Amino acid sequence: MPTAPTPHRPERPESAEGPDTVADPALLRKVALSSLLGTVIEYYDFLLYGTMAAIAFGRLFFPASDPAVGTIAAFGTLAAGYVARPVGGALFGHFGDRLGRKSMLVLTMVLMGAASFLIGVLPTYGTIGIAAPVLLVLFRVVQGIAIGGEWAGATLMVVEHADARRRGLWSGVMQMGSPLGFLLSTLAVTATALLPPDQFLAWGWRIPFLFSALLLGIGLYVRISITESPLFQQAARSRGSDTAATRIPLAQVLSEPGTLVRACAVGIGPFALTALISTFMLTYATSIGYTTADVMTGLLFTAVTGLVGIPLFSALSDRVGRRAVMLGGAVGIMLLAVPVYALVDSKSTALLILGMVLGQVVQSAMYAPLGPLLSEMFGTRVRYTGASLGYQLAALTGGGFTPLLAGSLLSASGGVSSTPLVAVAVLCGLVTALAVWRTAETRGRDLADDSDPARTAGPWRGHHGTQGGAARKGAAR
Template sequence: MSAAPPPPRAEGPVPDPALLRKVALSSLLGTVIEYYDFLLYGTMAALAFGRLFFPESHETAGMIASFGTLAAGYVARPVGGALFGHFGDRLGRKSMLVLTMVLMGGASFLIGVLPTYGTIGIAAPVLLVLCRVVQGIAIGGEWAGATLMVVEHADARRRGLWSGVMQMGSPLGFLLSTLAITATTWLPQDQFLSWGWRLPFLLSALLLAVGLYVRISVTESPLFRQAAQERNAEAAPRMPLVRVLRDPRTLVRACAVGIGPFALTALISTFMLTYATSIGYATSDVMTGLLFTSVAGLVGIPFFSALSDRLGRRAVVLGGAVGVVVLAFPVYALVDTGSTSLLILGMVVGQVVQSAMYAPLGPLLSELFGTRVRYTGASLGYQLAALVGGGFTPMIAGSLVSAGSDVSSTPLVVLAVSCGLVTALAIWRTAETRGRDLTDDPGPGAAPGSRRVRRGAPDEAVRKGADR
């Protein structure tokens, strides 16, 4: 692995600090609301949906079916990434972000008023899956749009720092959803299953109103405005997706880098409720652990994002991936002790290495693609990683754990290590992108990063978009 280049000089004028803070805050608040809605479903799938929407299934089959609807949302995310990426690259980032929020908030509110299986039968899980698909499509366009609004406003030296502020929306959203669910789990079990589970979803209506107010005040990306002014009918890609797919290596690497962090998130958050309670922990103990992991993410994500501005994206992501491989077994050994304090410690350690892999993804994926296809490329890379790493991991984990006669964490360790190795290999084969000139927009069929250079190439080649 070659050494990271020195801190880059900012290309173009330094952005107005007040404007940049406003954009970062707007993206942060919008992302908090989006991820609150999306992550809320994952926890409810573990706590209630199996019994409410799949009650005639065997208990284990009901759990897998419930996580299957969770996976449906992840399957829809690349669709949303391609759809909103297409129009985001052609019409602008801001309008797509407003639309994604409306879809997400509306779908979450509808889940809160859905009749269950006991009321309308098979139509209940069908409608639940439909709402989850709409959520997936919306979140598919959210992350890249919010990231690009920040990255394309920031200067090259601090893209990681500012994107780290935006990416705090994910743990903040998870923290809010966990607090909302924790409050409802204090209800007696029959009341929670009767009406208490609906309250966090109904809260989405209020959050949607706040989010729309914030989103509408955001200014459009200056790089997109510049590209829109400069391009003509011949230069403007009618199908950004086709242009991205002409160089599939960049997209494949963008996806593979994200598999590790998404898989680990699924294992230490979504599936941990199921696994830990199956070996004797109380639900309240696991929810407490999830609160601590959210706080760890709030600290770790901005820290590792800013660190990637100094050390490079590759070094930080690779360090996190190696951490997964080394620490997966010790983390689950702590969980398996039966001690609540050690359970929380294990979850926090897992969250720290997850943050190291996840935090640099915003600037990394943004720097891999040119302005005219950046929304599409970054969205697809991120959402395909979410699908492979996060969408199917809880379902696979549930199948592996239930396959044995005794509940064992060994399959979970193997799964975590395997996904960490995928990320390590992908980032090893990807050139450093820190400081890349985002105004560089190659011709059709090429994206920044498509030219190959020998290992250890000089910084100038990296700035031109070198890619292993």
């Protein structure tokens, strides 16, 4: 049964599909499971590449280079995937806003699974020469395009089915797919890395990529059975009588560039920190004396930390607001960057793991509220496009180029000091803190309202401003 509109929101006709309706629990669980599985598969495939780029691809696909240049070249293909992510965000965002969330999510999953499988059967440089790295980059770009459309679609399917008071909690369930995918990819690499080095480089590295075909089949089975977002269906029914709705979603998002810039900037910190404590940590820690097994153990602990931290911080954002949780994480990394790298530089495996876990805690605080925050910053008719572009531009800026920047700065400093890595972490945390400070609180916003709450953003506007204040009242229990 639909609930009556609260006194703090404009009156509108009641609908069984309205945003204030408490979703059918069974349906919501099914949608959340579908989004979780899809995100696990997408991030398993995408992050698996990052790990392999750090430990194998330099020798397999760029053997003509010296080891340092080979590593940079391998991370260059990693960056290519991140460059493609905003392209995928714009492409799938457009059709997701025009045709629906569900069909785009099925397509992104197929693209990601196919690209990963093809990487698993790709001949190396020693077999087909220059065609090997060219095809590797091509498949990486396809991965980037696919994941560019995946995250926002999976997030929207959850938040547009959930009621306003628990969007953070349910999006946290979906966003557990990132650490779960990372955990799964790390376990797959760890298992294959137990092979003798010559066998791992000959064929063992392919097994985790080929395993993605099985995950794809499971994910598609669940995803095809879910229902379309009720808010999208509602918007689609009203589109015919609204001439503004015929505009290209990307054009509408770009017409308010400040909102998109803030949506990008709030995500730079968590993505940069992910790159520093996961992808690049393999390179840095092994260069100062740790074994690959030491770092992989640390990565397993960070994945488990994310599994706990993300749903907790997501649920907390329903209670205290998205801004407070994200600001806490951003300030946390600025304060903890020096201690974290002091622990890493200690040459103690236990302290290395502790440092990585501390980094993951503050990363989770910044990352967990991103799903509901970006979804609430855009109206239904452009939400897929806006949330996708904001998230993927943050991934490109914060995650795609951080390993390259960190590697270059570390090399320039002689590779013996973690000071450049500390500076990168602090700078990216500062960017996120300033962006969150300038963004209005969106918790509890009526998602059927296509007005832009971020247009009136200012310091603490979310607590005392008209739109942010109404959102909080609307979310009151």
